[in-house]
Amino acid sequence: MRQSASEFLGKGGQRRVVGSLVAMLLAAGVLVVVFALYNARSQNRLAVEASTKLAETALDVKQREIARNLKDYSERADIRAHLSERVDLDWAAADGNLGPNIFASLGYEMAFVLTPDLTTRYAMIDGRHVAANAFGIIPNGLNELLRRAAAQTFPAVGMLRSGRTIWLVAAGAIHPGDAQPSGAQAPSPAMLLFAKRIDGRLLARIGSDYLLNRFRLVTDGDDDLGAALPLFSPSAKLIGKVTWIPERPGSQTLHALLPPMLASFGVFGVIGAFALRSSRRSHRELHAAARTIDSYADTLKRSEARFRDVAEASSDWIWESDSAMRLTFVSARFAQVTSLSEEAVLGTALDEFFQVGSTGGEWPRPDAADPAVASIRELRCTYTDAAGHRRIARLAARPVFDDGGAWTGYRGTATDITREVEAQEQAAHLSLHDPLTGLPNRAHFQTRLQEAFERDRLGQSRLAVLSIDLDHFKEVNDTLGHAAGDALLLEVAERLQACLGEGDTVARLGGDEFAVIQNGFNQPLDALALARRLIADLTAPYILEGRENLLGASVGIAFVEEGFETPSRVLKNADIALYSAKENGRGVARVFEAHMGMEREARRLLEQDLKQALAGSEFELHYQPLVALEDERIIGVEALVRWRHPSRGLVPPNDFIPLAEETGLILPIGEWVLRTACRQGMQWPGLTVAVNLSPVQFKHRDLVAMVGEILEETGLRPERLELEITEGVLMHDGAAARDTLTRLKALGVRIAMDDFGTGYSSLGYLNSFPFDKIKIDKSFISDLSAEKSNAIVRSVIGLGQSLDMVTIAEGVETAEQASFLRREGCQQVQGYHFGRPVPVAQLTELVATVVRPSAPAAA
C-alpha cells in the first residue's frame, strides 16, 4: 500500500535526529560540568591535603622546637647541678636560668621542675617564680607524658588540655651529672617541664609562616573553616583541633571558568532553541505541505472516481479522434447508449458518424500543421443508432497535443439530446397550440394574424377575421361531462378546418371560442360565404355517446379597413360583431359595424356596475301578492329583485338579469335573493314566498345544498318556499334537471312552472315532472279577448286540474280578467289588479289588511 506524504513524515525521522542532537549537546554540557566540578573538588581536596601536611609540619616543628629547647636546658651543666638532686630555687628563678628568660626569650608561659616523686619544686609562670603545682594547672595527661619522658633519653612532647586551654608541653629528665658511681643504680631524675600555650597569637604566627589562612584552635564544637587537624593528647585522646581556610584552587578555577562556560552554554542553548524552533517550523511546514499534497491527491482520486461515475452513469460518452479526424476511441457508454459496437465505429470519419449538416453546424477543419487548433463547443449533430433511428447529439471537444506540442486529434464528449430536443419541440408546439384540438392557440393566432397583416399591407389579399362562438356548448359540457365536451370540441375543430381554404388559419382562443384568419380576394363576400359554411357545418348534429346533440354557432366578422387597425383591434371588432350576432338570436353571422362597439361598451359598463352593485348592496327585493281567487285572500308573495342604481335609479330586472346570467353574476345575486326572501318571508306567517330561479342557477351543482342551508339558516319552513323555474331549465339535459327538481322537492319546497305557454314543449315537461303549480304567462292574460289566448288559458287550467296542479295566472290587470279566470277554475292570480310589486315595508302593511279587488293595494 502506498504511503501518504503525511504518513511518511509522521514517522518522525527528523524529530529523532533533532532530539538526538539536543540530547548529545545536553550530555556534553553535563559531562563538561561534571568534569569541571570533579576537577575542582580534586584540586580542592589536594590543596586541603597539602595544607594539612603543612599544619602537621608546623605543629611538629613547634613540638620539636620545644623538645630541643628543653633538652638544651636539661642538659645544661648548671641546670643539672642546681636542679637535679636538690632544687636551688633562687638559682632557678634567676634570669638566664629558669627565670624570666624562659618566658621572654623562649616564649614559654610555664616552666616546672618536678622532683622524682613528681612533686612540683619549682614553677615559673609568665616569667615569674610562683608556688604552683604543675598537676594542678595541667591535670590531664601530664603523668603519661612524664612517664614517657622518663622512659626515653629525648624529651617527650605532647599536647595537653586544661580547661579550654591546650598546652604544648615538653618534659625531659634532668640527670644529675657524670659523677655517678659505676655499678650503682641511677636514682630517678628530676623532671623539667616547658609548656607553651597554643593560643591565637601562636597559631596566627604559625599560619602566617606556613600560609595557613586564619589558622586557629577549636576546642569545643565542630567549627571547621574548611580544613582541620585533630589534636590528640599523649594518651591518644582528642582534645581539640586546629582549623584553617584552605586554598581552593579548584573552586577558583571553577569560578573563573563558570561564567564563560555558562555563557557558552547559554549561547549553545539559544542556538539550539533557534535550531529547534526553526526545525519545528520547517517540520510543521513540511507537514502542512504533506497534508496539502495528500488533500490534492485525495481530490484527484475523488475527481477521478467522480469522473468515472459520471462517465459511466450519464448518457454521455467519451470519444477520441486522430489528426485525420477518425474515431480512435469511444468509452463503454457508447455501446450502451447507441447499441452500436465499438469496433464498428472505430476508424470511422468523425463527420461521417456525427452529421452536422442537418443541424446547420459545421465541423472544424483543423490543419495539423496549424498550431491554433480550436476547441469544439456545443456542436449539434445527428447520428444513426443500431436500430436505424436518427438521434441527436451535442458534442464538445478539445484538441489533444503530444509532448512536443503537436496536435494529435480531438478528445471530447457526446451527449445524446434526442429526448431533450423532442421535449423542447413539444414544449414549443404546446406553447403555440391548443393541447386538446391541436389548433394554434391565441398566442400563435396573434403571430399568424400579424404575419397576415404584413401580407395585407403588401396588397396580396384582403384579410378577414372571423370570431366564432358555439351556442349551447356550455350546456352540453355541463350536462354530458367534460369528456363529451372535449370530444365535441375535437369534432368542431375538424369541421372548422374542413371549411377553410388554402392559407386560412383557424385557432382555438379558449373554451368554445374559435377564430379564423381568412385571406380573401373578394371581400366581404368570401368571408360571409365562409361564415355561412361554418354555421351550417357546425350546426349539423353531433353524435355523442350514441345520442344526437345539437350545437349552434354565431360568427362575428371584421375586416382590415384602410389599414388603420392593428391585429388586436380587428380581432376585438370580430368579437364585438360576434356578441351582436349572439344577441340577435344566435346562429347568425354579423359583420362588424362601428355602432356595435358602442353597444358592447355599454354592456361592459353595465357589467362593471353590476359587480359594484353586488359588492355595495345595491339590490333590494319587492314583493307582489299572490291571491286566492276563491276569496281574494293573499296566500303568498313573489319576490322580485330591483337594483337601486346610484345614478340610474331603480333598474328593473329585465335590464340586468340577462347580463347577470351571461356573466355568471346571477349566482351570487340569486343566492342573495333567496336568502333575503326567506328571511323577510318570516315576517308574513302563513304566506308562501315565491322566488325566481335562473336556468344558470339551476344548473349549478350546489343549488340543492344552498337552498337547504338557507332554509335552515333563516328558519323558513320548506313548504312555504316556492321556486319558480322556466321551461329553459328543462330544455337541455332534462334528466339532470329532473334529478335536481326531485332533490329540491325532497327538501319539501314547492316547484312552480313559470311563464307557462311561452316555451316549445311545455305540455311534455308537465307530463314528465310533477310540478306543484303552473303559472300562466301574462301574455295570454293580457290577450284574453283573443280567441286563441282564451282557448290556451282554458286548456292550461284544465290541464292543471287533470294533473292535480295549482294554476295561477299572472298579469291580471282587470276585474274582467279575474272573473274569466274564476269562471274557468283558475285558483290563484297575481297582477296589478290585486297588487303591484312593493317594498317589504309596504307589503307588511298590505298583508295586515284584506285585499279587495275594488281597492288595489298599491297604485
Ligand SMILES: Nc1nc2c(ncn2[C@@H]2O[C@@H]3COP(=O)(O)O[C@H]4[C@@H](O)[C@H](n5cnc6c(=O)[nH]c(N)nc65)O[C@@H]4COP(=O)(O)O[C@H]3[C@H]2O)c(=O)[nH]1
Ligand atoms: N304588465 C304587467 N306586469 C305585471 C303584472 N303583475 C306582475 N307583473 C310583472 O311581471 C313580472 C313577473 O315576474 P316573472 O314573470 O317571473 O318575470 C320576472 C323574472 O323572470 C325576472 N326576475 C325578477 N326578479 C328575479 C329574481 O330575483 N331572479 C330571477 N332569476 N329572475 C327575476 O324578471 C322578470 C321581470 O320582473 P318584473 O319586472 O319585476 O316583472 C314582474 C312583475 O312586476 C301586471 O298586472 N301587468
